[in-house]
Amino acid sequence: MQIGYYPGCSLSGTAKEYGKSVRAIFKQLDVELADVTDWSCCGATSGHVTSHKLAMALSARNLALAEKQGLKEIFAPCAACFGRLAVTKQELKNSPALKEEIEGIIEDKLNNTIEIINIIQLFQKIGKEKIAEKKVLDLKNLKAACYYGCLLVRPFNILHFDDAEQPTSFEELVKSTGAEVVEWNYKLECCGAAHSLPRKDIVVDLSKKILDDAMKHGANVLVVACPMCHSNLDMRQKNIIKANPGQKEIPVLYLSELIGLCLGLDNKQLGINLHTIDFNIRLKKNVEEEVAK
């Protein structure tokens, strides 16, 4: 299976391990990722707060490039990129006038027919059977809290993906690795997002609540599918611990890393060694024990 791939900026920067693990696991699952050649910013955060049209134009440019390459679908692992591309597609579909204007800005034509899918949808396409077939390790020692964050299932009117308020697709997927999933309350709450730099105090406060709720419901690992969420929950966890003496650590994995472990890839291949909160100490041992048995 071949699929268009739009990595986005984070996957070669703060979320290098997400990019690394995505490439590693899809190779293992016989999915060929065809990069959108000469891709640029998707227009997230600073893009769309600066100018609506700038954000539209940036995403439209990427969609136009992908069309020229003959791609029918693009997979965007970053929740923000996924959201921007999908919203742009819909808005240009709704307004032919806006589409014409944006086409003028990017000096290119757009058919606007490309499907944009996120990492969970890609796994659904591949099928649980394929994961089961390639499964090397059963991750049953993991008690995972699946964290959707705000963007993965929203805006519902555009994405039509899962239930925006009580989603379950993430959990279904994680169960296929053998990991146990916990029922918890904060899977859709805000992590503080881009406040990470200007208002660290807000992120420390909001992300702490997410970590606490996950641990309270018995999770020993948090699983995410967004670079921004990961940086707030993993990188900022040290700040949270510093601000709250006695706070316990909990490792935060990308969904791709969790699947990677199940497929038998090691920490280095998946970039887990790059995390702020060490995953090795807490769980790898258990997984190895499982293999030994």
Added chain:
Amino acid sequence: MKIGVFICHCGENIGRTVDCVRVAKACSFFPNVVHSVEYKYMCSDPGQNMIKQAIKDLKLDGVVVGSCSPHMHEKTFRKAVSDAGVNPFLCEIANLREHVSWVHDDKEVATDKAIDLMRFAVEKVKRNAPLKTIQVPVTKRTLVIGGGIAGIQAALDVANAGYEVVLVEKEPSIGGHMSQLSETFPTLDCSQCILTPRMVEVYQHPKIKLMTYSEVEKVEGFIGNFKVTIRKKARFVDDTLCSGCGDCAIKCPIKKKALSEFDEKLAFRSAIYVPFPQAVPNIPVIDKEVCTYFKNGKCSMCVKVCGRNAIKFDQQDEFISEDIGAIIVATGYKLYTIDKKPEASEIKGYGEYGYGKYKDVVDGLQFERIASASGPTSGEFQRPSDGKTPKKIVFIQCVGSRDESKGFSYCSKICCMYTAKHAMLYKHKVHDGEAYVFYMDIRAGGKMYEEFVRRAIEEDGVKYIRGRVSRIYEEDGKYIVKGEDTLAGVPIQIDADMVVLATAMVAQTDAPKLAQTIGMPYDNYGFYSEVHPKLRPVESSTGGVFLAGACNSPRDIPDSVAMASAAAAKALVLFGSDMLEREPTIAFVNENLCAGCFYCKKVCAYNAIEVKQIKDKNGNVIKEVAFVNSGLCQGCGTCNATCPSKAIELIGYTDEQIYAEIAALM
């Protein structure tokens, strides 16, 4: 033809923007017009007398009135003309108010337009033929569909007037939602206490034929002359033998498989059951889906214990045909289920409230059962998850109502009142309990309603918070309700033991199906449409079909009962005469031109087109043509416009008349 023209000023309504004197003058020059006058109020007694006098003096045989909309006074003027001895259909109305004075400012232009419209009407009346109203006989029997409080009231009113009623209810017992309620607002009298005597009255009434566990299968015919087929579903219990002792239900080994519909799934019922002890009729039904006999034939406990041999496993659905003159539809409502699986894909549900996920997040009817003395907790406030007394309950109003993005744009009307009642009942039994109500606005319009809500707030200490709830989740056995207090402008969090959602009242799932069976209109929400929201609120636009209760729009008990009595009165009006008069302006088929394509049959909204066979003298069918059932035809003209061979004319609005009108404008 000698035509008289009468221009009305409508006080100042027309006169202010139309120069009526100039219009009357201009009309006097039209061919065939022999008399043209204006007057301040043509609809008044002196105005009508002007018309009558002119007819007598000048021997007029055509009249055109330039006035308000024909919807308003066509009948008035036609009657005046008829009183003076001229066929009423030789009177035409030109609408100089809604079509001219109310929509234009420039007097000069408006007057010119008024003259044009008058010329138009004069040309039409020249081609009008005298018409006679159609007479149809009336069967003086009423079908009431739905045995809730509205249906019960309508059935009793019609029956007490001395006419026969067939009352059809799809559930095993009559009583409807009202039988599930605890107390009723604003008097707090017990719902069952005021309802059950009515149910018994229905059962014992000599003029009422009660058919429970039955559904309307087919409706044929037209006003005064319906033929209705009713499916009497198999109860598997012979209702002529059963004494209602209840032994079968007690001995039935199925105890924890079927959830009670009557108790809103908060309790179990047996496979053979009566919905509730006061059910009417007190005759059980067998739920085939859970009964062991129907699964594998291994159990027949009920047969063994029944002393009257009333259990009949081989019973089949029966089809019963009834001749009916009027139909009263009172099929009621259901609550919007905001479960994780919404019924329609465009409804997004309220996943954030956790209904269907948390046992202690219940809807309004479930709370009624908890509060009811006949409910699963015998009226003790206990939460469904662990049976503990909730010390803090949060009530959320407008769940699905007034919310276009997630539910419906309409207001469900009763929730403000029943939420106040719920909170009040709770406070009366759990004195140290706290009740919070999240609301958007309090809509307590109605006799003693506002006072009732004030009593909940001021005397019973229910805490009202204006704002919406964003999320509910469970933590340590508590339900964390996060919302906003928009009056204080602060986010608010309440750790509740239980949450009650006032979910929207919606149309029954199969409401459109019944509407199609009867052939009557319904709106986008599935509620049945009335002809006019103000002046004809209980009539469907299908002749002889009347509406009562919440099947028309969300309604409380007093309104439903009032509407039911009004619908009954409408049915009785129909029975007031032996023959029924109908407007003669209906479609007519020229059989020589009709090619038998039956496009007209496809487009007719009233099922008025029938197939007629034309036979030669030997009885062989030579062709099939369309035939208009004069009882059903509403004269809408759709078939007329559709017919490719121009074989259908609308009497009173023939092509010749319409073309003459158009030509007069050019």
